[in-house]
Amino acid sequence: MEHFALWLAAFLTLGIISFLYKDNAWYKLTEAIFVGLSAGYWFVTLFWDNFYGKFWIGKGEHAYLYVGAFLGLLMLLRLIPKIGWISRWPLSFIVGATSGLWLINYFSSNIMKQVQATIFPLFSSQYGAGFDAGAATVIGNLVIFLGTFTGLVYFFFSKEHKGAFGYTAKVGIWVIMITFGASFGYTVMSRMSLFIGRIDFLLSDWLGMIL
Amino acid sequence: MMNAFTPPLALALVDIGRIISLTLIAAGLLWLFIRAIKLKEVERRVIFLFIFISVAAPILFPTVFKEKATPVVKAVFDKIESLPPGSKVLLSYDFDPAMAPEVQPMADAFSRHCLVKGHKIIYMCLFATGQGQFTRTMENVIRPEFPEKIDGVDYVNIGYKAGNEGVLNVIISDFKKMFPTDVNAVPYDSIEVFKGIRSCKDLDLIISIGGGRPGIKEWVLFVGDPGDVPIATGVAAVVAPQLYPYYPKQLLGLLGGVKGAAEYESELVAHYSRFKDSPTPALLMMGPQTLAHIVIMAFIIIGNVLFIQGRRKEGKR
Numbered sequence: 001m002e003h004f005a006l007w008l009a010a011f012l013t014l015g016i017i018s019f020l021y022k023d024n025a026w027y028k029l030t031e032a033i034f035v036g037l038s039a040g041y042w043f044v045t046l047f048w049d050n051f052y053g054k055f056w057i058g059k060g061e062h063a064y065l066y067v068g069a070f071l072g073l074l075m076l077l078r079l080i081p082k083i084g085w086i087s088r089w090p091l092s093f094i095v096g097a098t099s100g101l102w103l104i105n106y107f108s109s110n111i112m113k114q115v116q117a118t119i120f121p122l123f124s125s126q127y128g129a130g131f132d133a134g135a136a137t138v139i140g141n142l143v144i145f146l147g148t149f150t151g152l153v154y155f156f157f158s159k160e161h162k163g164a165f166g167y168t169a170k171v172g173i174w175v176i177m178i179t180f181g182a183s184f185g186y187t188v189m190s191r192m193s194l195f196i197g198r199i200d201f202l203l204s205d206w207l208g209m210i211l
Numbered sequence: 212m213m214n215a216f217t218p219p220l221a222l223a224l225v226d227i228g229r230i231i232s233l234t235l236i237a238a239g240l241l242w243l244f245i246r247a248i249k250l251k252e253v254e255r256r257v258i259f260l261f262i263f264i265s266v267a268a269p270i271l272f273p274t275v276f277k278e279k280a281t282p283v284v285k286a287v288f289d290k291i292e293s294l295p296p297g298s299k300v301l302l303s304y305d306f307d308p309a310m311a312p313e314v315q316p317m318a319d320a321f322s323r324h325c326l327v328k329g330h331k332i333i334y335m336c337l338f339a340t341g342q343g344q345f346t347r348t349m350e351n352v353i354r355p356e357f358p359e360k361i362d363g364v365d366y367v368n369i370g371y372k373a374g375n376e377g378v379l380n381v382i383i384s385d386f387k388k389m390f391p392t393d394v395n396a397v398p399y400d401s402i403e404v405f406k407g408i409r410s411c412k413d414l415d416l417i418i419s420i421g422g423g424r425p426g427i428k429e430w431v432l433f434v435g436d437p438g439d440v441p442i443a444t445g446v447a448a449v450v451a452p453q454l455y456p457y458y459p460k461q462l463l464g465l466l467g468g469v470k471g472a473a474e475y476e477s478e479l480v481a482h483y484s485r486f487k488d489s490p491t492p493a494l495l496m497m498g499p500q501t502l503a504h505i506v507i508m509a510f511i512i513i514g515n516v517l518f519i520q521g522r523r524k525e526g527k528r
Binding site: 020021041042045046049050054101102105106108109110113114116117179182183186187188189190191192193194195196197198199200203204209210 | 256259262263266267270271273309311312313339340371372373376377380422431432433436437447448449451452456457460461467468469470496499500503504507
């Protein structure tokens with residue numbers, strides 16, 4: 001059984017990689033298996049965890065679970081085109097509840113605390129008795145502040161990008177480009193790691209070629 | 212796997228293999244560079260072939276580089292190191308097999324570090340697939356390397372609950388409400404690890420390992436900031452740049468991709484000699500990573516040469 005699983009995994013991995021040569025039936029089969037398997041896995045997991053684990057077991061104790069089950073049922077009405085519009089009700093509930101859940105935390109963490117983290121003092125008791133930060137900290141704090149400021153200036157389109165304002169916007173676009181470059185570098189590393197993972201599987205687990 | 216007992220002939224073969232593969236890659240790139248100067252385009256499959264060789268060669272002939280922990284990684288290591296034995300650490304496996312090559316080494320390294328320090332670990336996951344990934348840690352780290360550690364006493368797995376940030380919104384005030392039992396159906400109150408823990412606020416450290424949604428952002432927004440709980444993370448490289456703004460105020464440290472994992476592994480091996488022979492998959496992956504990045508950079512240069520030569524030719528016309 002273990003050998004079968006190993007060969008199946010190798011067959012599917014090679015099927016996905018075969019797309020690099022050109023689109024083919026092997027790749028399409030592998031892709032379909034992957035999509036189907038993912039959907040099936042999530043269906044089973046959510047069925048047992050949500051429907052059975054939460055609703056079916058807890059329905060006797062908590063009557064409000066029926067409300068959730070009813071809204072879930074309404075969602076399935078999308079499958080009947082004539083009354084599919086009813087499925088918008090549970091959707092609006094989800095959107096409203098999620099907004100309510102996120103609003104306060106998002107504002108506090110991603111706005112207030114992030115603004116605080118952008119403007120650091122250059123001289124403060126937090127750096128010790130001498131109130132002086134090291135050169136690296138001062139430069140770092142200035143880069144964060146100026147980078148954020150100039151980046152925001154670039155996106156201010158109500159005034160023509162000319163003169164000092166234009167120069168500031170130009171610095172901003174450089175900061176944005178460097179940020180994109182760093183993101184691109186990390187993305188390459190991430191994708192390469194996944195590829196290394198599969199090649200390692202093929203050479204090591206499947207073919208047993210590693211010393 | 213190569214170690215101190217690998218026969219000299221095998222070591223010599225590895226060296227020969229390294230030299231041959233590096234020569235092959237360098238010669239191939241030079242040939243493509245010369246072709247680019249002559250304005251001959253590179254077929255995309257040739258690029259794929261080069262990437263394949265640059266990844267496969269350091270795997271077949273292992274090439275390991277020395278890594279030194281950067282401050283952002285060292286901060287996580289130092290935090291775990293500074294906690295007194297018996298501290299409660301939560302490790303959340305918020306990832307799936309697709310992310311595993313990058314973040315599983317981090318999860319294993321965190322587990323090793325916490326267990327060797329004598330911390331109590333609570334394992335959970337916001338991804339359903341995280342449970343399968345925890346099984347790997349169990350089989351590859353806990354059982355073989357820490358057979359003396361007891362389930363429920365030194366660590367506990369409370370598994371997966373659907374609900375994303377909804378789960379976090381509950382456990383910030385009451386763990387038991389969301390996790391009345393662990394995965395083995397042992398009631399919350401009889402699990403020793405949970406003694407003295409009512410909510411996430413009673414934990415000494417939370418580490419979310421992942422890179423998708425739900426993940427570290429949700430942990431910071433719904434637990435770290437409102438509960439004032441120290442949070443660290445190990446994430447897939449693709450999301451790391453989005454998380455740097457949280458460091459150091461909202462995130463005490465961050466492991467970004469396989470590089471972060473390799474730095475953590477090297478720090479662990481440097482501090483604890485018992486891990487010298489433990490697997491270090493992230494450190495091994497840095498060989499193919501480095502070579503593949505060099506090849507990609509070479510192709511960027513070749514592409515630019517082609518572009519400049521093309522413009523020159525157009526200008527002459």
